[in-house]
Amino acid sequence: QVQLIESGGGLVQAGGSLRLSCAASGRTFSDYRMGWFRQAPGKEREFVAAMGQTADRILYADSVKGRFTISRDNAKNTVFLQMDSLQPEDTAIYYCAAGNYGVGSMYSGHSYRYWGQGTQVTVSS
Helix, strand or coil, rough: CCCEEECCEEEEECCCCEEEEEEEEEHHHHHHHEEEEECCCCCCCCCEEECCCCCCCEECCCCCCCCEEEEEEECCCEEEEEEECCCCCCCCEEEEEEEEEECCCCCHHHHEEEEECCCCEEEEE
């Protein structure tokens, strides 16, 4: 079992930045791929970014490429999402997720077994 707790969300003006953190506890953190997803009101959950055990495997949604950066600190059992140049369309609840390596696609939420409770990100225009 893995417990995930996100933090760092909030209200920011367009063009601003936020850094989300996701602290994991339970099983060995480095055993899992980590992903960030988001869900805006009235919309389906969508993939944002994912990372394997190391930086040699990092994926981003086209909508955030060049603006968001995912990273992880295995020693601190934490994954981060640095979000720069935020836009109103980035407004959503952001969730981190953990999944076993080699199970399904890193882009799909179905490939992740554990989820955090989410943190709200609101970008004003």
